[in-house]
Amino acid sequence: MSRPDAADLAHRLGRQAEAVCRRYLSNGRREGNYWLVGDARNTPGRSMFVRLKDSPKGPAGKWTDAATSEHGDLLDVIREALGLVDFRDVAAEACSFLALPRSELEPMATRQSTTSAPAGTAEAARRLVAMTGPISGTIVEAYLRNRGIAALHGTGALRFHPRCYYRPDVDAPTEVWPAMIAVVTDPGGRLTGAHRTWLDPDGFDLTRLGKAPIDTPRRAMGDLLGNAxxxxxxxxxxxxxxxxxxxxxxxxxxxxxxxxxxxxxxxxxxxxxxxxxxxxxxxxxxxxxxxxxxxxxxxxxxxxxxxxxxxxxxxxxxxxxxxxxxxxxxxxxxxxxxxxxxxxxxxxxxx
Structure with a gap:
């Protein structure tokens, strides 16, 4: 199949919402028009509700975790259940799922249990950093130089991610933008978190100073308190x-x-x-x-x-x-x- 964008993928997955849940959230169960499970990492429980059918409250595939107020769509479920970081991997998994006959859908609890990385944790930050490369010759270097920063020696804590996953809110489609990833460490040099600055691939302007045209172009994850x-x-x-x-x-x-x-x-x-x-x-x-x-x-x-x-x-x-x-x-x-x-x-x- 051709590679659809994130919104199209989320919509296609929503049309098979129960099948997605049975595969990636196999520790849950259906109750009425919802799939109940502990969280998007497939933990047993009942605090997360996945909508299985379109309704006035929203489209199929949207979910909310009542315990944490997290929310998202089925692309987020795939990402969290498999511990993925790069959106390309999430999209590839979604495309693979959509190409499978319904009879071949089997639970993936075993795979999830060994690869899961809860969103926002230091482990998720480590996985994100592992998917990045040096900033030399990239849009990150151009962004910094356009802000007048020419001294880039000793900036190994800055990394480049060409397609970093971004979701503005629960009702908006998933987006991908190039990003500057900054590694957060404790005084001993141990990685504890990461900071993302999404950048505008179309170039630098004085209004946004090179940041992507999105509502929150900067976000951090992991253990930040006391670290830098x-x-x-x-x-x-x-x-x-x-x-x-x-x-x-x-x-x-x-x-x-x-x-x-x-x-x-x-x-x-x-x-x-x-x-x-x-x-x-x-x-x-x-x-x-x-x-x-x-x-x-x-x-x-x-x-x-x-x-x-x-x-x-x-x-x-x-x-x-x-x-x-x-x-x-x-x-x-x-x-x-x-x-x-x-x-x-x-x-x-x-x-």
């Missing part, structure tokens, strides 16, 4: 900020300083310190949330015997400064905020 996307290996000095692009912008003028992106103000406030750290630069975003994160982090650092110094942008954040004011201005404003002993140690000279 890390660039360089910290010794006694490091910098920590919120966004990946913000931190990488500062790294353009402080190329030898280890840095960490905590991905949000709330997570920046809880970032864990390496045991060797003696001075922490807090890369502040210029908004109330950034102020709150800075205050909390200063208090935690001082309590741990770590000197905390705030680096503040002129505009909204350091990437905005880099794009709007230029690298020479960024270098100048950073220089006057550094501890004197760190100017010669870390600040890059003008080219």
């Amino acid at each position: 996307v890390r660039f360089g290996v910290p010794d006694d000095v490091m910098a920590a900020g919120e966004g990946i692009e913000t931190v990488l912008s500062l790294r353009c003028v402080l190329p030898e300083m280890a840095m960490a992106a905590a991905l949000s103000a709330a997570h920046l406030a809880t970032i864990r310190f390496p045991g060797t750290l003696r001075r922490l630069y807090i890369v502040r975003d210029n908004d109330p949330a950034g102020d709150a994160a800075r205050n909390s982090l200063v208090e935690r650092a001082n309590a741990a015997g770590i000197e905390a110094i705030t680096l503040s942008p002129r505009l909204g954040d350091f990437n905005e400064d880099l794009r709007m004011l230029g690298i020479d201005a960024l270098r100048g404003e950073t220089r006057v905020q550094l501890a004197p002993q760190d100017v010669g140690r870390f600040l890059a000279l003008a080219a």
Whole structure:
């Protein structure tokens, strides 16, 4: 059969909703017009309801997990039941299923039990990262350079996924977009999560700054609390900020300083310190949330015997400064905020 898009696949699967459930959610059972099971990973139980027939409430194949408020369609069921990450694999499995005679549909509980990876967990993040490649020569590299970030040394924590699965909400079709995948690790380097930035394959524009034209082009998964996307290996000095692009912008003028992106103000406030750290630069975003994160982090650092110094942008954040004011201005404003002993140690000279 020809390869249909995600919406068409979901619709075709919905026409065989009970057969899909019997194959991939074999630990459940039919009750009336619904299939009941524990969750999309085929756990025994009754909290997840899959609609088996079209109704005024929605089309066949849509499901909701009452225990977690998760929802989706039968493509999500295939993905979660088999522990798949890449949408190409999900689509291939769906196409294979749709080509099978009804008499050949057999439960797949055994396969599920050995490959399942619950959505949003560190294990799901590890599987996602395993499907990625380096950013060199990809849309990720172009995206960063278009945001003024030319210093891409030591960015092994950033990866490229050409077709990353995206679902805006329960009633919208599944989409695939190229994405920058950032690896989240603990201070010891253990992978704990991943962050996705979906990108626009049609190029860079000033409205979205290269991100895909979708409602939520950034999402994180896994264990984020206290952890971060890390660039360089910290010794006694490091910098920590919120966004990946913000931190990488500062790294353009402080190329030898280890840095960490905590991905949000709330997570920046809880970032864990390496045991060797003696001075922490807090890369502040210029908004109330950034102020709150800075205050909390200063208090935690001082309590741990770590000197905390705030680096503040002129505009909204350091990437905005880099794009709007230029690298020479960024270098100048950073220089006057550094501890004197760190100017010669870390600040890059003008080219």
